Amino acid sequence: MTDPRRRDVLGLAAKGALAGIAGAGIGRSGGGAALAAAASRTHFRALVIGSGFGGSVAALRLGRAGVDTLVVERGREWPVLPARPLFGSPTRITDTMFWFRRTTRWPGMLPVPVTPAPGVMELSEERDLDIACAAAVGGGSVVYTGVTIAPPRRFFERLYPSGLPYDEFTGKWFPTVRAMLRAAPMPRDVYDSAPFTHSRLWDRQLAHARMTTRPADSTFDWHVVRQELARTLPPSATIGESDFGCGTGAKRDLTRTYLPAALATGHVRLRALHEVRSVGRRRDGGYSVVVRRLGEDGATLGTTEFTCDMLFLAAGALNTNRLLVAAREEGRLPDLPDTVGTGFGDNGDQVNLRSQPLEPIGPAQGSPCASTAFLPTGFGLPIRVENWVLPGFASLPATATFAMTVDTDHRGSFRYDPSSRRVVLADWTREKSAAAARAVLAFSARVVEANPGTLPVTVNTLHPFTGHPVGGCVIGRSTDLEGRVKGCAGLYVVDGSLLPGNVGGANPSLTIAAIAERALAGIVAAGG
Template sequence: MSRFSRRDVLALAVRAGLAGIGTAVLGGRAQADAASSRTRFTAIVVGSGFGGSVAALRLGQAGVDTLVLERGREWPTAPDKQVFGSVNGVTDTMFWNRPTTRYPLLLPTPVRPGPGVLEVSQERDIDILCGAGVGGGSLVYSGVTIAPQRRYFERLYPAALAYREFEETWFPKVRNMLGSSPMPADVYRSTPFTHSRLWDEQERRARARTFALDSTFDWEVIRAELAGRAPLCATIGNSDFGCGNGAKKSLTRSYLPAALASGHVQLRPLHEVRSIHRRRGGGFLLEVRTLDAGGTIVDTAEYSCDMLFMAAGTLNTNRLLVAARERGELPDLPASVGQGFGDNGDQVSIRSAPLHFHGGAQGAPMASAALFDRAFGLPLLAESYMLAAYHGVPAVVTISMTVDTDHRGAFRYDPATRTVALDWNASKSAAAARAAADHNQRVISSNPLMLPVGVQIPTLTAHPVGGCVIGTTTDLEGRVHGMKGLYVIDGSLLPGNAAGANPSLSIAALAERAMANIISGNA
């Protein structure tokens, strides 16, 4: 801690901490221990990401006895030391139960399997990335908080979901809770964001109009990094597996502490739901196993509830529900559960400008984006990005998402292995890949002495959506058709695509709307 004063460290810790709040809210260790032995609740929320955190807060504010079950760890804020690993410093805490690392441009490295912060599921022809920890995807996402364009939203969602209602009510409500804002000018002008300025310049030469992205990075912590008052994380691109110094305003800074402070919500990390059954007389039974910090199973118990809110993320909500239907544990689940998955058209493109200084270590917060409606076959949103593995290489990176209404996959159960896998193939990503390549080539052609960078990045999505599509599997409040008391409240609701946006804002806004109507009884 020699470089950082106690005042600096405490200021960052207060701004970013969740650890210990559960005990404080419950009134002390003895009361907390007694409460933690309960297994019967009015409502159980499975998962603590964007949908689950919203559900927990609104249920708690309504006085509903609620438990949040989170399979991952509660990660501390420790501004004086590194909590998370990174591409440039691999640790055993990075990946969820993997014996080797798997991440773009990271060589496979042996690690000890355990409850790491990021799950990488190798499905057929695609890797699916999702967060695992208290706060879910907000621990590992890029912080971009962007609303879909009206024309694409209306193309994909049921007509009864009025875009104007989201624009005027639900998007602002979520932005206010998350504290999102665009990158300040002084941060944008700093050396770690040279690559962001270069990306903007290259896009403008290609006749694109760039615009600033709202972000949930904490600009005061970023400034502290720039000034040498905080350990480096976001400004050197090491935030994909979390920022221990509090540089990300994860859900542990907003929805989750507010939910616990209601006095009606408990949160149990390292509690993994394994199966779901109907309870005789109504409600649900869950088989839950408790893990220790190393991933060892220390207990298995049965939990029960009247209302069950599935918010385990697209991958794991679909795994749980498809398996429950096919094994006969929830036989009345609609046949549409597991259908309509999409990868949001995620693609990564890289180009090199060897005669331009790009900043050396590239900052992680994404400053800018450009939207193309008809230029590349599919509507395409391109965002300034970075890959930590390219520090010191004169490379500029783009992550793009396309508006694709056609290419969908399905989660299917294999009775031989008793597992659920995604039915997908490379052709479903081909149109998005062509659009991303055409965009990259246009920028290269418009900028002298620029080169493409040919690297093999596995097809992946950090934005898996769909499988329990709103208006098809559920009503407009996430109630699963024919299953009283069962709700889906996460990215599974999205119709296979986030309508030309990163999905976090849409997930939380759909959850806010659903919970408001459920609690008020208006729907």
């Protein structure tokens, strides 16, 4: 018989009314005393840092295995409230867009002063590379474009250890994740609608250049997108809002799939606005996690030390590396492998624009990605291109492409700076992004040549940028094939840090979740 508590939480998710998802995992019965006791607990069998793709998978699988688990997330919970916009966008700037920044910084966006706050996106200015990563309950699923695709076999097999068979992923782990996320391509009626004129034009331009595009599986909720098109919901996804969240719930993020299912097990707690400041090993062999508790306005409410027997790092490649490298260099995890912090890459991310003044696309563009093409040869590096939207250019006759190259050569390292006590990306250079940039320019030049009247456009961004930071705790090097950190019993990595600096011709979300699913299956089966 289905647990009624599970039905209630999943029903909440299905309606898109997620107010209180974190609270749903704090206490189950017994009134105020039980709630207070649950809220004051500081020791758990397992603790998961981060609620993105890897962290949500870990929470669900640990919960279903009956493991007493706490998930801590530095960002806010963003319930769906269609009556008013929750998120900002490049055309409607708010203080809650960025994680404690004083000035906006984003591709195609002019710098504008904002009040520092616990916003939905961290933009870290590393050496010669801007790294974007989410700060929200649901992690990257709140701010990504929803594209859910697997890397091609030949490049997966080139990049990943042989102990991760591609057939196992295509036969089991990728389908498991797709089913949980309910990923599906854009329906024809949505594709044919006015906000997706740019998508049809993008496909036509590539077809003229003899490039084959295919529909991209997406986690956007097409029912909600249709409601926006029918004007029964205010516009969000249909006017290009994606990078900083969709206020109508048009994006089916992890707060509607993995996370409510994890909380419904009754074994998982979730605490938002808990920013992890340090991790370390305790004398009894367990782990210590010190967090800073935040208010929604960003004020520090205090600090708490949690302890656990099993610690799962799922804070994203940037913050997992920050925590682990600092712990090693400051002596709190002295046995961490020297390889931790190495093998980082930007997934070959690039942004490209083309203008077609004679083919208007209307005043607004829809953000869900309709199509993708993978081009293995002809541009110096294999390249994945996707139909994309830059809202700052929505009123111009321009189509945008987000591109990811298969770059197996250029990697960076995170290092500890003792003077500032910060972990930084120490050895990235513009040259490490140059091969990807050349590949995308060559792709664009071919499309422009095949489409008379089309012109290239320079995107107004002065800095190399990645929205897909991966690597640093590379699977098979720093960990075993199930994410166990070598030499540190009870310590696991289950996020994009595991990926070897490049996904292999795809967005990382599906691969991160699939590797996490495989890892948790092995960890649960082995009891650790």
